[in-house]
Amino acid sequence: MPQPSRRVSGIIPSGKDGWELHFAAWQRRQAGEEILMLSAGDHDFDSPGETVEACIRHLREGRHHYTPLPGFPRLRAAMAEVSTRCTGVRTAPDEVIATPGGQLALFAALQGVLDPGDHGIVVAPYYATYPGTFRAAGARFTEVEARAEDGFQPDLDAIAAAIEPTTRVILINSPNNPTGAVYSRESLEGLAELCRRHDLWLVSDEVYWSLTGEAQHLSPRALPGMAERTLVVNSMSKSHGMTGWRIGWLTGPAEQIRLLVSLNLVTTYGLADFVSRAAIEALEGGFGLDQIATTYAARRQAFLDAISPYPEIVVRGSKGGIYAMLDITAATPDCEAFAWKLLEAEKIAVMPGASFGDAARGHIRVSLCQPEDLLADAARRIGALVRDWASR
Structure with missing residues (x-):
């Protein structure tokens, strides 16, 4: 075929983009493996029912x-x-x-x-x-x-x-x-x-x-x-x-x-x-606005409470949004290696901090898009892996 434009061929340079672990975990989950996905920032709940019903009504009314x-x-x-x-x-x-x-x-x-x-x-x-x-x-x-x-x-x-x-x-x-x-x-x-x-x-x-x-x-x-x-x-x-x-x-x-x-x-x-x-x-x-904010505030607090007994982990940022950022350098400065180990040992998928720039190296990003009990359990398992790795 003729050559594509430099504009489109240069948007995403070839090579690693940092999301390899997420896609590998997703494929394993699709194949039936029980993996807790804390790597992506998509809600684990559906859109508010009022919004869905409004859309269906307008679709049926011929708003096409x-x-x-x-x-x-x-x-x-x-x-x-x-x-x-x-x-x-x-x-x-x-x-x-x-x-x-x-x-x-x-x-x-x-x-x-x-x-x-x-x-x-x-x-x-x-x-x-x-x-x-x-x-x-x-x-x-x-x-x-x-x-x-x-x-x-x-x-x-x-x-x-x-x-x-x-x-x-x-x-x-x-x-x-x-x-x-x-x-x-x-x-x-x-x-x-x-x-x-x-x-x-x-x-x-x-x-x-x-x-x-x-x-x-x-x-x-x-x-x-x-x-x-x-x-x-x-x-x-x-x-x-x-x-x-x-x-x-x-x-x-x-x-x-x-x-x-x-x-x-x-x-x-x-x-x-x-x-x-x-x-x-x-x-x-305001469909869902206050409820979603309340949900994530509670999830963030549940996760941070569960991670707090592990002084080996330092929480950075993590004041807003739907993520927590954890400094795991007490275990290893190689956040990618840690994330892969977490996936293999605990079946938990998170994002290596280095996926988002050099300042986040040595960190992992944890998505809060799961219920509080699962997040609290994940925090304890992450903490235990850091502690075990750090004690070697």
Whole structure:
């Protein structure tokens, strides 16, 4: 066949991507082996019944047609109301564009602020798609590691040092996947100051905004001078229990959002009609929002309580989101080897921290997408394996 474009062939470089253990565990589970999957961040429960019933009703009513490119007006209004709650800034419907999932919102954000050859900064550890999304825009990027010993808070001095003449954007994620860190006001104010000083965009991935436990979520959009230069990525996947529905949105300055409608024209051509209408009801009714937040707060606490008798393990970050990040260097600095040993010895699948950047080496990421009793049991088994390994 003719040569593919460099753009698509360069999105994901060849070689290991860090997810080999997850896929191996999943295949073994599919073959009938009893493996506890704590590697992926997908809910173990179904979408709220009210959302499902709304979707079925709209499907039966013939809602099968094209939708407006930026989303139904009522959908954008509902998303704007949730954005107001998420970011603390009064948001108008024309400051929101609906997208098929948070990933497309991220894609739109970076496509909207980067030209080929431009440069961006990614605070790591990061969600796995960030590098590829930069590459899809034809842009360069620098990873700036947040240190584990700092609770994975952004290193402001290192970020400042990474800024180049062609830097256009800083990308952050709080509450963070994979670490569960919730960025402090001090960290966010420092990032905001850098963006204002260097006239940068800030793309803030806040899909876990409702899952902060006892921590307080602060959106950088709420800080002085930042509403005009912040693009907030959001999604119904985690907050409303709708991972497979593919409903997300991007919040930002109205003029930037208006320009991104053209991107929808040549990519998604809008959302599914019946899914959009169900999403409207879920947003307006808050279906699942509080229950899911309560569920994960309880799960996080159950896991942390069960791991606390093992001083060999240091918990890093783990304040929000749906993950816990454990420092297992008392056993071995090779987190990949530890994760494989855990799978073989205890039939528990977790993600090696190194899958998400160098700052998370020596850690494992534990998904909290299982009931409390299973998480508590997993914590004890992980603790016992670390203790046994460390005592050798």
